[in-house]
Amino acid sequence: MASSSSSSNTTTDYAKQAFNNPLIKHAGEQLLYSRPKTIALSGPAGFLGSNVVDAILDAHEFRRANGLDPGELLLLSSSPGTLMARLTSQLGSQRLKTVRATRVDYYHQHDVDSWHDQLGSLGLGGCNAVFANLAGLAGPVPGKPDSMMAVNYRAPVAAARACEALGFGHFVQSSTQATKAERAGQVPYSRWKSMTDYSLARLEKLPVSITSLGLLYSSKSGAVGQRGDLLNMTDLTLLPLTPIMGNGTAPLQPLEVADAANRIAFLCLTEFSSRATQRYDLRRMPSGGWGSGSSSNNNTTTVRVGSINNTTGDVAANSSSSSSNSSISSSSSSSTATYDADDGMNKMWNKDSWKQLVTNNQRHYTLRMYDAVGPEIMTMLELNEKFAKINSTKLTPVFVDYRNFERVLNVASLGNLNRQFVSLLRSEQATEKPIVGNPSEFEQLLGNDARLLRLDEVERNFRRRFPYWSTLKWAFTNYGVIEPGISLGLEITVTYLFGKQAGNPDNWIKTRGGIGLVALCAIAGGSAYLGAEFANVIVAFTPPSLTPPTPPPTSA
Numbered sequence: 001m002a003s004s005s006s007s008s009n010t011t012t013d014y015a016k017q018a019f020n021n022p023l024i025k026h027a028g029e030q031l032l033y034s035r036p037k038t039i040a041l042s043g044p045a046g047f048l049g050s051n052v053v054d055a056i057l058d059a060h061e062f063r064r065a066n067g068l069d070p071g072e073l074l075l076l077s078s079s080p081g082t083l084m085a086r087l088t089s090q091l092g093s094q095r096l097k098t099v100r101a102t103r104v105d106y107y108h109q110h111d112v113d114s115w116h117d118q119l120g121s122l123g124l125g126g127c128n129a130v131f132a133n134l135a136g137l138a139g140p141v142p143g144k145p146d147s148m149m150a151v152n153y154r155a156p157v158a159a160a161r162a163c164e165a166l167g168f169g170h171f172v173q174s175s176t177q178a179t180k181a182e183r184a185g186q187v188p189y190s191r192w193k194s195m196t197d198y199s200l201a202r203l204e205k206l207p208v209s210i211t212s213l214g215l216l217y218s219s220k221s222g223a224v225g226q227r228g229d230l231l232n233m234t235d236l237t238l239l240p241l242t243p244i245m246g247n248g249t250a251p252l253q254p255l256e257v258a259d260a261a262n263r264i265a266f267l268c269l270t271e272f273s274s275r276a277t278q279r280y281d282l283r284r285m286p287s288g289g290w291g292s293g294s295s296s297n298n299n300t301t302t303v304r305v306g307s308i309n310n311t312t313g314d315v316a317a318n319s320s321s322s323s324s325n326s327s328i329s330s331s332s333s334s335s336t337a338t339y340d341a342d343d344g345m346n347k348m349w350n351k352d353s354w355k356q357l358v359t360n361n362q363r364h365y366t367l368r369m370y371d372a373v374g375p376e377i378m379t380m381l382e383l384n385e386k387f388a389k390i391n392s393t394k395l396t397p398v399f400v401d402y403r404n405f406e407r408v409l410n411v412a413s414l415g416n417l418n419r420q421f422v423s424l425l426r427s428e429q430a431t432e433k434p435i436v437g438n439p440s441e442f443e444q445l446l447g448n449d450a451r452l453l454r455l456d457e458v459e460r461n462f463r464r465r466f467p468y469w470s471t472l473k474w475a476f477t478n479y480g481v482i483e484p485g486i487s488l489g490l491e492i493t494v495t496y497l498f499g500k501q502a503g504n505p506d507n508w509i510k511t512r513g514g515i516g517l518v519a520l521c522a523i524a525g526g527s528a529y530l531g532a533e534f535a536n537v538i539v540a541f542t543p544p545s546l547t548p549p550t551p552p553p554t555s556a
Contacts, residue, residue, distance in 0.1 A: 018061040023262040026446035031059050034270045035128050036071035043134035044075040051261035059269050060098045075101040106155040115162035127169035130268045134174045138189050139418040152192035157199045164206040170272045173210045180435045207272045207366045214253040214373035219458045237388040238466040243492050244397045248381035250425040251434045253373035256453040263445045371437030375452045386455045391464050398496045404488040412478035
């Protein structure tokens with residue numbers, strides 16, 4: 001009897017938790033009207049994936065509380081036993097009633113037949129089956145050549161084609177805003193992600209939603225892009241001197257991970273055909289960011305990727321004035337359009353990009369794309385200032401060159417701060433018109449009154465401490481970072497004391513030589529001093545071995 005009461009209380013607690021989730025508050029009605037989904041989710045243990053799992057389980061509790069079939073969640077993991085054991089200890093078996101797991105290998109599972117047979121043997125298929133690909137690899141893995149291509153491109157493309165053959169109702173792809181950067185084709189992570197997006201856009205029978213994610217952070221732990229107990233990018237703000245790469249002007253759009261997870265869960269749980277597509281693709285950033293005013297006040301060009309009410313590409317100009325100020329002309333009888341308002345868009349859209357394929361193709365009923373980015377546009381310096389404020393610390397920024405940072409990250413990533421991220425920051429800082437996302441449609445997926453969290457709204461109910469032990473562990477595990485790490489520390493110190501010119505790469509050899517000469521002089525002087533002091537100690541404590549000579553007699 002007692003166990004029955006405890007189980008009832010646990011169920012009530014889960015239901016309370018579900019009703020407090022913004023996903024349920026804003027989109028509860030749509031969740032109830034949707035058919036129960038069987039969702040195959042890859043990357044369930046990651047920073048984003050674990051939050052998506054929580055959001056889907058809340059939706060299951062909500063549907064169960066309303067007497068509906070909750071659906072099912074299939075976790076795709078390289079260690080399903082370990083994952084389920086951890087989730088059971090954290091959440092309890094009652095909450096995991098609709099969850100099962102299976103083993104997949106993104107490093108080697110690249111043929112369509114293996115995916116087809118594995119998913120089919122587990123009973124997945126048909127219009128109520130959904131595949132959510134949240135797995136990703138941002139940096140190379142030692143001992144596994146081509147690991148980034150395997151995880152970010154070959155495995156998800158094979159899985160998508162298997163889903164198409166099985167008649168899945170939806171495929172949700174987590175991509176990245178980095179695919180739009182100037183150096184996207186040069187950086188392996190964004191290149192493989194972009195190729196995957198393009199491949200998914202070419203599928204004819206499988207409905208696809210692509211979410212181009214920005215920089216994710218957690219308002220609970222204050223971490224960016226990973227668990228809060230590890231060395232994190234935001235921990236740099238806790239140091240006496242915080243290194244800022246370049247001039248710190250590269251634009252970022254931080255997105256709270258729970259906001260991203262709730263909307264991705266919504267995409268998985270609801271009917272694909274009931275949602276509008278991303279209305280704006282490539283736009284120039286308005287002054288003050290997207291939050292500075294409504295879209296009608298932004299004199300910028302917008303491109304509508306597709307409308308479920310139209311059968312042809314719809315290219316529209318969004319301007320504060322009438323159509324006389326619009327510089328875009330489009331025709332339903334022609335597959336080409338002329339862009340005069342924005343040279344940056346001319347350059348991008350005149351290429352045979354996959355975005356043009358989307359506009360001119362008949363995929364308006366089966367493709368949705370969203371800029372999954374935060375509502376604020378800020379520089380790297382501003383982001384660090386905000387996290388320093390959240391942690392009640394004073395930021396002392398030091399602007400350093402990319403070179404030593406890249407040398408460290410070539411050996412090992414600093415959490416989510418990796419070589420790929422730095423390369424993209426560098427390219428966006430150098431370009432005249434950095435491309436940023438417009439989160440309007442992604443923000444309102446849950447409803448017109450749903451809002452994305454801004455960094456200024458984060459409550460300061462936590463304060464991170466610099467993880468010294470994790471840092472030492474990371475350095476000794478990746479001992480190759482020690483030498484470039486010392487060079488980075490010297491560059492930060494020299495730049496802070498003597499100015500950026502002293503730490504400039506052109507003067508770095510002279511600076512390092514000067515520091516080395518000073519260090520050698522200090523060592524030599526210190527050694528001489530210590531030697532003299534040591535000699536005095538020896539003389540003081542050593543008894544004389546010879547009797548002192550007799551003084552000469554004095555004359556009368």
